[in-house]
Amino acid sequence: xxxxxxxxxxxxxxxxxxxxxxxxxxxxxxxxxxxxxxxxxxxxxxxxxxxxxxxxxxxxxxxxxxxxxxxxxxxxxxxxxxxxxxxxxxxxxxxxxxxxxxxxxxxxxxxxxxxxxxxxxxxxxxxxxxx
Amino acid sequence: xxxxxxxxxxxxxxxxxxxxxxxxxxxxxxxxxxxxxxxxxxxxxxxxxxxxxxxxxxxxxxxxxxxxxxxxxxxxxxxxxxxxxxxxxxxxxxxxxxxxxxxxxxxxxxxxxxxxxxxxxxxxxxxxxxx
Amino acid sequence: xxxxxxxxxxxxxxxxxxxxxxxxxxxxxxxxxxxxxxxxxxxxxxxxxxxxxxxxxxxxxxxxxxxxxxxxxxxxxxxxxxxxxxxxxxxxxxxxxxxxxxxxxxxxxxxxxxxxxxxxxxxxxxxxxxx
Amino acid sequence: xxxxxxxxxxxxxxxxxxxxxxxxxxxxxxxxxxxxxxxxxxxxxxxxxxxxxxxxxxxxxxxxxxxxxxxxxxxxxxxxxxxxxxxxxxxxxxxxxxxxxxxxxxxxxxxxxxxxxxxxxxxxxxxxxxx
Numbered sequence: 009x010x011x012x013x014x015x016x017x018x019x020x021x022x023x024x025x026x027x028x029x030x031x032x033x034x035x036x037x038x039x040x041x042x043x044x045x046x047x048x049x050x051x052x053x054x055x056x057x058x059x060x061x062x063x064x065x066x067x068x069x070x071x072x073x074x075x076x077x078x079x080x081x082x083x084x085x086x087x088x089x090x091x092x093x094x095x096x097x098x099x100x101x102x103x104x105x106x107x108x109x110x111x112x113x114x115x116x117x118x119x120x121x122x123x124x125x126x127x128x129x130x131x132x133x134x135x136x137x138x139x
Numbered sequence: 140x141x142x143x144x145x146x147x148x149x150x151x152x153x154x155x156x157x158x159x160x161x162x163x164x165x166x167x168x169x170x171x172x173x174x175x176x177x178x179x180x181x182x183x184x185x186x187x188x189x190x191x192x193x194x195x196x197x198x199x200x201x202x203x204x205x206x207x208x209x210x211x212x213x214x215x216x217x218x219x220x221x222x223x224x225x226x227x228x229x230x231x232x233x234x235x236x237x238x239x240x241x242x243x244x245x246x247x248x249x250x251x252x253x254x255x256x257x258x259x260x261x262x263x264x265x266x267x268x269x270x
Numbered sequence: 271x272x273x274x275x276x277x278x279x280x281x282x283x284x285x286x287x288x289x290x291x292x293x294x295x296x297x298x299x300x301x302x303x304x305x306x307x308x309x310x311x312x313x314x315x316x317x318x319x320x321x322x323x324x325x326x327x328x329x330x331x332x333x334x335x336x337x338x339x340x341x342x343x344x345x346x347x348x349x350x351x352x353x354x355x356x357x358x359x360x361x362x363x364x365x366x367x368x369x370x371x372x373x374x375x376x377x378x379x380x381x382x383x384x385x386x387x388x389x390x391x392x393x394x395x396x397x398x399x400x401x
Numbered sequence: 402x403x404x405x406x407x408x409x410x411x412x413x414x415x416x417x418x419x420x421x422x423x424x425x426x427x428x429x430x431x432x433x434x435x436x437x438x439x440x441x442x443x444x445x446x447x448x449x450x451x452x453x454x455x456x457x458x459x460x461x462x463x464x465x466x467x468x469x470x471x472x473x474x475x476x477x478x479x480x481x482x483x484x485x486x487x488x489x490x491x492x493x494x495x496x497x498x499x500x501x502x503x504x505x506x507x508x509x510x511x512x513x514x515x516x517x518x519x520x521x522x523x524x525x526x527x528x529x530x531x532x
Binding site: 011018020021040041044055081 | 282
C-alpha cells in the first residue's frame with residue numbers, strides 16, 4: 009500500500025437530476041463500482057467470500073466533499089487508494105476526476121461483517137493482500 | 140375484483156433527470172411502491188410469505204405508455220387494479236396520475252416464484268384474497 | 271437498418287435488490303445506456319442536438335419481457351436494433367443477454383420532443399443516419 | 402433554531418440491495434427528501450427560488466455514520482435539524498431512525514449556488530427564516 013486503482017465510467021441520464029448535473033447520491037454508486045473493481049483486481053471474489061466465509065463488506069463511515077459537478081456524457085475516473093487496514097476495518101480514499109480535475113473526494117471506512125451483521129476480523133488472506 | 144388501490148407519493152430530486160422531468164425508469168419504482176402497499180392492504184406479509192413459504196413475486200412482463208411527464212414536487216397517485224389471476228400469474232393495471240390527469244399507464248404481469256426462481260402456484264390463501 | 275449495436279456492462283451492488291437479483295427497473299437504465307452509446311456511434315451528439323435544435327428523445331412506449339434474472343457481478347450485453355423510423359418515432363428492439371442467454375427483451379418507441387415537450391419531426395440529418 | 406423537522410418514509414424494494422438491507426447511497430435520497438420537506442415547511446418554494454432568483458441549493462460536504470441497517474418495509478423517520486447559517490452556507494444535522502433507534506447520522510453542508518454554479522449569498526428572506 010498505497011497503490012491506486014483506477015476505474016473509468018461514463019455519466020448517463022440515470023445519473024443526473026433536474027439541476028442538469030450528477031445527483032449527489034450517485035457519486036456513492038460510482039465509488040462503490042470503484043471498490044468492486046479494486047477488490048476484483050486484488051483477486052478477491054466477493055460472492056465466494058460471502059458464500060464460504062459468510063463475510064461481507066459494509067461502509068461504516070463516509071466523509072465526502074463535492075468540489076465541482078459532473079455532467080451527462082462526462083467520462084470520469086474513480087481512484088481508490090487504500091490508506092490503512094486494522095483488524096476489521098479498511099480505510100480508503102476515493103476520488104472522482106474528469107480529465108484530471110478533482111470533482112469529488114471521499115474518505116471511506118469499510119468494516120467486515122458476518123451474515124448476522126456483526127463486525128468480524130478480516131479473513132487473513134484478505135489482510136495479506138492489503139499489506 | 141376489481142378494486143382499485145391508491146397510493147399518493149411526492150416527486151423528489153432523486154426521481155428527475157437532466158431533462159427536468161421524472162426519469163422513465165422511476166415510474167417502475169412508483170408502481171412497485173403501489174404494489175407493495177396494495178399487497179399490504181390485502182393483509183399479505185411479503186416478508187413472511189418469503190420466510191414461511193419461500194414464495195416471492197416477480198414481474199414477468201410489462202407494457203407501459205408514457206403519456207405526459209411528471210415533474211419535481213408533483214403529488215402523484217398510483218392506482219393499482221387487479222385484472223385477472225391464474226395459477227401462478229396476476230395481471231394488474233397500474234396507472235400514475237397527477238390531479239386526475241393520466242401520466243403513465245402500465246399492464247403488469249406478476250408471477251410467483253420459488254426461492255430457486257421457478258414459477259410456483261400462488262398460495263391458496265393469496266388466491267382467495269384476490270378473488 | 272437493422273444494424274445491431276452492442277454495449278457491455280457489469281452488474282454492481284446498486285443494481286440489485288434484496289431478492290439477490292437485478293431490480294426490475296434497472297434494466298431500463300441498462301437499455302438507456304445502450305441507446306446513448308448507439309446514438310453516439312451514429313455520431314449524433316445529444317447535448318448539441320438539444321442546445322442547437324431544441325430536440326430531445328423520450329420513451330413513449332415500452333414492452334418488456336423479464337425472462338431470467340441477472341445477478342451481481344454478471345457481465346451483460348445490451349443489444350440495440352433499430353426496427354423502423356417514421357416522422358417523429360423510432361422503434362427499437364433492445365435485448366439484455368448474459369453469455370448469449372437472453373434475460374430481458376424490450377420493444378421501445380422513442381419520440382422526438384421539442385423543449386416544451388411537444389412531438390416534433392426528427393431532424394433530417396438524424397433520419398438519414400437511421401436509414 | 403434549532404427546530405427539528407421530521408419526515409416519515411417507508412423502505413421499498415428499490416431501496417435495498419442483495420445484502421438484504423438498504424443500499425448505502427439511498428440514505429442520501431432519504432435525507433434529501435427530508436430537506437425538501439423541511440424547506441417546504443419553511444414556506445420556501447424551491448421551484449420559484451430557482452425561477453425568480455436563479456438560486457439552487459447544493460450539498461458541498463457530507464459526513465455520514467452508518468450505525469445499523471434499515472430493512473425492507475421498515476418505517477423510518479428522517480430528522481433534519483439546522484445547526485448554523487452563514488452567508489452562503491447552511492449546516493444541518495440529519496438523522497435516520499427506526500422506532501427511536503438511530504440508524505444513520507449525517508452532518509450536511511449546503512451552499513446556495515447561482516445557475517452558473519457559483520456560490521451566492523442566501524437570499525435575505527431565506528436567511529430570515531433560518532434564524
